[in-house]
Amino acid sequence: MINHMGRLLFILLLAVPLTGVAAAPEKVLHLALSAAETGFDPVMTSDLNTASIEQQLFESLLTYDYLARPAKLVPRLAADMPTVTDHGRTWVFRLKHGVYFAPDPVFKGAKREVVAQDVIYTLMRFMDPKNRSPYKFLVEGKIIGLDELAAAARRSGHFDYDAKIPGLEALDRYTLRVRLKTTDYNFAHAMAQPMYGIVAREVIEAYAGDTASHPVGTGPYHLVRWVRSSRMVLERNPYFRHETWNFDPGNDPDSQHIAALMRGKTIPQIDRIDIQVIEEPQSAWLSFGKGELDMVGLAGQFAPLALQGDHLRSKYAARGIRLDRISDPSIAYYFINQQDPVLGGMSPEKIALRRAIFMAQNDEEMIRVIHKGQAVRNAYPIPAGVAGADPDYRSVLDYNPELANRLLDQTGYARGPDGYRRMPDGSPLAVRYTSSLSSQDRELDEMMKKALDRLSIRFESEKLKFPDMLRAERQCRVQIRLSAWIADYPDGDNFMQLWYGPHTHENNASCYQDPQWDRLYERTLTLPDSPQRNVLYHQLARMLELKGVTKVSTTHIRNVLSQPWVLGFKAHPILPSVWAYLDIDTARAPRE
């Protein structure tokens, strides 16, 4: 047996140098996901990684223009932009003709066209309790009759998809009218979400129970292979309608360069997209370096490798590698639980304590050391690129440990014999900072520890698995945490609602309930994106600071590196993926 094993050893060692298999003539794009996907039934998914794939498999009524900045809504399955009447309460969508679902056994070889009824079915699915959709909030409480249907389903345990409701009417085969309960100018954004990609009822019902692994949409690609949380292969959808690449580059030089390369090409150009899940950023980065990946999102901690300041290091530039650098439509913000017995409350000393803690946070250092410069200080709840943003907003909570300490001295948080501050009443004081188990969060813990040390306040760390952390947060059990929010759609409301009183136990993690604030907020809802609304937003933002509810800290910068043979890429702030708009220069691409 020994020499047998010896032979095996021999094989393995010989095998080392030879890699790769037979060359394929087709255009293949190799990508990596930083975290495992969660299945491809759009109604049930919420994470970006999955969305980026669904964006290619399914099509929503609307989408965002590839090149326009700030992001601009354009039709996708809709033939043109919807007509909106009576103060944004009635929306009429007209569908493109001759749009077909990707081939699937369920259709028994026939071509299946998309009709208005499919849209209705798709929208209804979000309210079906069985689907427990994470994104139903975009339609919940908005469409007339839909919520009643959901309520009925919750009672009967069965959702009646054949019900006719006033909110959703197919005026003809290709026309859909949506009636909303109240004014909502953001409904268009909802209809542009990848999760709202249109699905066919017969498919969903045929694969009931395992819809996650049978995505059938109208998108430019369809899923041909799926090794769960490891590998996904997309191939061009044979039934995809003829579309040509012509986006308006505006006057941005990069965009113009891209347009020059791509204009007139049919979409999509790339035949196959091979996606792997790579949790360890080190692995992803190394394999991009070796050309095994065509594009990679540069993890913060590796930025210094690729970037000098905010430019690509020369050795990569020389290789023709391109850097796309945009600031995410996201914010990282500290919040303090307003219902917490220790930190909560509106008495001056509590407010002072909270503001002191916020002022002790050194955002610049965090950006420099942890994010390696791949983030910017942003004190306003609405990040750049989102309607209502204000780059010039100035915070009252900027890093100022000295003032913070003064404030604490002033409000009676005297230092005890152990050098740590006590509550004004002399009882011990400790601040519990909650974070997850990831190594990234360990660095944040160190930041917070340093901040509290500056105030000589005792630091406690609470480490929770992500789900537990969410639960604690929703139940208002977290004391202080650095949380993040990324835009679902590029409108300020998507951010401001984070502090809306009624959203407590939902995503108002600071459990902040302030009638004054809530009234102001409610007024913003009735307004479209406009100067008036911005005035209100500024007051809301300032109030959060003055009362020591939250401190918006930073906005991340997204760095995407792409190999020289990847053509036509421009990072998009909202779209989770733009692969259909790319091309590959097979001449330069390495043979597989």
Place this chain on the structure above:
Amino acid sequence: MNLGAFLIRRLWQMVPTMLGVVLLVFFLFNWVGGDPAYILAGKMANPADIANIRHQLGIDRPLWEQLLIFVRQIVTGDFGNSWATQEPVSAIFRSRLGPSLMLLIPMMLLETATAVAVALAVAAWRGSTLDRALMAASTVMMSISLLVYIIVGQYVFAYLLGWFPVKGWSDDFWRNLTTYAVLPVLLGLMVSIAPSVRLYRTFVLDEIGQDYVRTARAKGLSEVRVLLVHVLRNAAIPIVTNVLMGLPALLTGAFLLERFFAIPGIGREIILAVERSDFPIIKAATVYVAMATMLANLLGDLLYHWLDPRVHLE
């Protein structure tokens, strides 16, 4: 006693152990396992949604009822669908087993082959400089953390020298075996081989000290034959069982390699499941591995009996 009776009795003895495993895991994870509803519900979830999800997952039922369901799942072998992705658990594990084994089996074969060879060699020259040198070397090898091996190995051999792909996995068996599995396997060996060498060396030394070896020599057999036939045949008994019983542990043990080299194996799946509180997968993993462990032990005993005529099935 006869084989059938032995098997029945051993299988019967597994029941209480299995029960212990089930209870332990069930209560630990129900108690502290976290509530998946909150991730599943998404960014804007409200308490009603949460409740709805909890209801759908059945985690709002009384504990004993959930336990009953668990037991039924074990009996039927159907653990339902993953909470995170609605995929049938059994399918998940089927797809995960291959890659895990792909790492596992070459590693085990290489490890055993080399370890046995080295062990025989050093035992033959026991006390010599070769012996001491090899032993010292193996000690140094196993004193470095696997994490370090992986980080450095991936950086140096895959990235700098480019001998191997940095990471990845394909659908092609041979491609995996000859391309993707190589570096992980070798790195795994770095830590796993030394302990076996040391262990097997003691096994061989024990046998070399036996009287029958003296007899064999007195018969005028060559030293080679004495080692390879008489000694090895006896030393093989503990070695084989040792290897066999080590297998199930390795099944989940390779998670570091799987994560760094993006190999869709079981260990990685379990970590993912724990992070997502994907209880069905956790339960299934526990039961499967526990079964594997106990069966491996049983198999080990049978093998022991088969290799060593002296042993009676007890």
Place this chain on the structure above:
Amino acid sequence: MLLSVRNLQIGFQTGKETPFEAVRNVSFDLPECTTVALVGESGSGKSVTALSILGLLPNRITRMGADSRILWRGKNLLDQGEAELRALRGREIAMIFQEPMSSLNPVFTVGEQLMEGLRLRLGMSRKQARTRALELLSEVGIPEPGRRLDAYPHQLSGGQQQRVMIAMAISCQPSLLIADEPTTALDVTVQRQILELIRSLQQRLRMSVLFITHDLALVNEIASEVVVMKDGQVREAGSREAVFSSPEDAYTKALLACRPPLGERPMRLRVIDDFLNGHSLQDIPLRYRGSDPADEIVLEVKNLEKGFPVREGLWRKRLFRAVRDVSFQVPRGKTVGVVGESGSGKTTLGLTVAGLLQPDGGEILFRGENLQVARARDPVGFRRRIQIVFQNPYASLNPRFTVGHILTEPLLLNDIGGTAAAREKIALELLSRVGLPRDAFMRYPHEFSGGQRQRIAIARCLSVKPEVLICDESVSALDVSVQAQVLNLLQDLQDEYHMSYVFISHDLSVVRYMSDQVLVMHDGAVVESGDADELFAQPRQPYTQELLSAVPKPWNP
């Protein structure tokens, strides 16, 4: 001359110390087809000498004397290469060992091991080898060899295993067979058969035998030449007659004298020292042993039953009855001997009586009171009344305790003596009583020889002043010369303290010497019992007769 050993010098080098001299200029001759016995007690270097002939000593640590020579048919084996030696081994010179069980490879069948030699050394084909192997097995007298051929060693009895070893040894018709204590591990009856076998083979195959043993009596039965060794040196060598009838060397004399004679029963046995420092070797007064109606009964065993569960089939457990319905009485100050072969249940009997095993049936009465009840009532008080001395002097003392600790612990446990100082005093007295120096008190067991350890074990028992002492094979593991000393000690102690002994042994002559009454056990039951002298004079049961006839006959001109 087939083999002649000339001033053989063997040392063992371990670590840096000066080599330990195992054999010091030993010389002897071994003519064609004769049997020479190499006699000596443990550590005499007899086995080392034998192994050195085949070159089987670990070369790494073995240091041969410069002028040592082992001449095989005139050529010196010591300067032969490994290859030449291997050519010799098995072909010319074959060897069998003391432990047949461990000397056979457990994982190969008897056949495989027999045929291995035949095929590799004689180049036979599989078929030839098999037929030859069958012949060999029947030649060494193994019943139905066909079946045995495919059996594994552990499936054979000790005797059969040794026969297989012999078959292997003679398979290539060697001209010399080295037998290293071939019968020591066997029961007397089997021992007898093996001796017969070796003797007949020696004659039939016209080979020489180098017979190594510690038992002079055996020598008397098989050898024509005798070499007596002690501490690595030859003390005496010569023809059997010469050595037995007129031994020159004091040590030889002692060896001859210190075996308890079957015929008479002297007050005490002569021991080495008597000879070495020429004590009065005048005849010692005889001792009478035997039962007497006036005896006061200390211990009475009634229909004792003891069994061990053996798993059978799926769930069932069968009870293996190790002791079956055994009854006897132990008078005060007297000895009840228990004799039987291995597996006869005598040890189980001892442990049960000592209270270390719970009896399944019957009762043990101590001065008329049921012992179990008594122990329940007063554990400390009753436990100590019956003590036991075990066979293996190496396992019976806790290696991590000093002798002092070993001796004082029982005192402490049974609160004898009171103060530590007092206990120490008692312990020291006990030491001197069993004939050990005071400074043994602070030493550890591993520093003592087997005999000394057995003395310590005895002292430990004495410390609690038992009324009954169970000696389970207590002298079997000792060299004859030491055996005699310990036996004398036991006798003296009995005379002094009037203790009662239950003396368990497989060695009939020892049992007869020590006992007033004797029980002969077989398969857990008593086959015959009675006063020692009568029973040995005219045994009634065939089994007893067989046992007695198997005992090697001492030299009587």
Place this chain on the structure above:
Amino acid sequence: MPPNASPGLWTLAWRRLKRDRVGMISLAVVVAYLCMVFLAFGGWIAKDWTREVGVNYAPPVFLPDDQDPTAVALVKPVAQPDQVDLYGLQDPLARQLAQIRAHDPVGAQQPIVARRLTLPLGGDKWGHDVLTKVIKGSETSILVGLVAAILATALGTLMGALAGYFGRWVDDSFNWLYGVFTAIPYLLLIFAIAAVLQQKGVSTIILILGLTGWTGVFRLVRAEYLKHKSREYVLAAGAMGASHARRMFIHILPNTSHVILVQLSQNVVGFIKSEVILSFLGFGVPVDVVSWGSMLNEAQNELILGKWWQLAAAGTAMAILVTAFSLLTDALRDALDPKLKY
């Protein structure tokens, strides 16, 4: 009192050990480490490892300095609450702030401490001195290893002793426990136990390791007790009226001590290595503590950045100790082996 006290088995073992050169060298190394741990524990060395003495990623002194200009600290003027537009809102802390300002205007700049550009073994991302970190880290790691090993060994020994000595149902129940613990995948066991012991801290790690690591010891000790309980010296002690407890712990335990000791040191090595993995899984030491595991996990990404020194320092420190410890274990095994006489 009797004269010359003579060497016990321990003394003999020590003599044998002293003859083993490798053993003695490794012993020296281990002792050196222990001294370091002791000093660090007492706070005599590496006390202020949290001080940021160097610039971020300060390279080791022996390297040519290639500092990234982006790494030097930049200080921005701090906005004053009164300078910013409150959009007509009322600052609830207006009074307090006014009083503070009344004292004296807040000097926005805090003094910038001069940071060293290089450190003996380099610095980490905060500018902590890696050397002091390694020292402090070895304190944690070794303490974790030792205490956890002692815990695990104690557990295993106790259970093994009871199971092996009493046999029957006691044995069955402990074997059951053993079966359960060995059947559960180790990874899940760690997660589960970690989750149960919510509170983060060194004690948690120790408990995790201790509660999962006893099985090996149990198996061996049980076997030893099975062997020894029927040994004649134990029977004799029984005949003398020694209690079960006495026979188990006074008589048998010392005779299994070589097994236990070897197990102990093997566990120490094993646990020091496991701590690294635990850190990787996120169950490592809390932020205000440093250990080899936490360092290696920090160093994970640094290697690619070319900042290899933390990885090297921690890795080497660990490798040396573990090697020495394992060699010492071997030496101990030989020295304590009761089969060898003097």
